[in-house]
């Protein structure tokens with residue numbers, strides 16, 4: 001036995017000396033999902049990571065405190081700055097994304113707020129593509145302004161308009177890809193190039209794609225954000241969010257998170273890490289189910305239009321096909337000649353998908369954006385955001401595609 005093997009850092013409670021098995025370039029995605037970020041030998045010799053229910057971490061003596069402050073010993077200090085289970089999940093997410101650094105938050109929105117608050121100051125400007133999660137838009141337009149930050153929206157995928165909107169005060173270009181709920185797909189290299197050329201950071205909210213389907217960092221994007229509540233957690237049982245990027249650019253982000261305190265409890269981190277073990281398997285099924293449901297709907301006489309980047313009729317099919325490994329489980333569609341009530345009748349007639357907001361979990365979900373997210377908006381505002389009365393958004397879970405299609409079929413026929 002070598003010396004390294006002899007000195008196993010596994011005394012229960014000794015979390016400071018475990019060396020995580022970092023991802024190696026030759027590691028495949030599925031292998032990284034199971035193993036990356038974890039110590040090979042864990043406290044208590046357990047195969048799973050323990051849940052440390054600690055709000056604070058003790059020091060043996062004053063010299064240990066001083067060593068820690070002088071950064072001689074990486075270790076935990078206080079729960080708001082991190083906990084061991086959270087670090088495992090952050091390393092795993094960074095490995096999956098191909099990013100140097102991941103900072104975990106208590107929700108996707110906390111991640112967005114945390115990143116923007118860390119990066120923007122009064123007088124700065126941000127520009128974003130207008131198809132996006134309604135709360136992200138609300139934060140930018142309603143709240144950043146209170147801190148003296150100006151936000152501009154330009155039409156999604158209008159790169160010339162985005163570039164033209166840049167001024168010397170512009171600090172960040174923001175987009176989702178694919179967008180929610182229209183599934184428009186951004187040409188990431190073009191988007192990143194505008195930022196690089198003009199010296200402005202770029203951010204992609206890739207929640208709908210996940211690192212399995214899309215690689216924004218490899219395309220040159222500075223920051224990637226995910227609502228881990230969706231596919232990363234994957235089981236509709238937790239909220240979390242993550243921002244990823246280079247060590248250098250993420251440093252102020254991590255520092256502000258330690259002050260904001262939008263952190264996950266140790267149990268939540270464990271659940272997220274556990275969900276990630278099956279990430280590739282789940283994504284493969286979500287991709288298959290999304291494609292099959294989209295194809296079924298595209299061929300159905302009661303459907304006016306299907307938004308799904310894997311369909312050749314989708315306006316962004318070519319760029320999606322070139323840049324995405326799969327197209328995800330989210331399918332948006334319009335019911336032909338249906339008012340909002342007839343559309344709601346289709347939703348009320350399905351038996352498998354549950355009526356709920358959110359997406360990306362093992363259970364299929366279905367919703368009418370008009371009712372679920374835009375009910376209190378004026379018809380003009382809805383029209384401006386491309387939210388139609390006859391629009392349905394379905395998040396395909398990991399059930400059998402045959403059952404989902406049979407269910408949609410009976411709902412469309414019965415509600416006719």
Ligand SMILES: *Cc1c(COP(=O)(O)O)cnc(C)c1O
Nearest residue numbers: 107108109133180207227229240
């Ligand atoms: C859900 C979602 C968010 C917000 O994430 P939470 O975890 O719900 O806070 C942000 N962006 C997109 C694209 C989302 O779907």
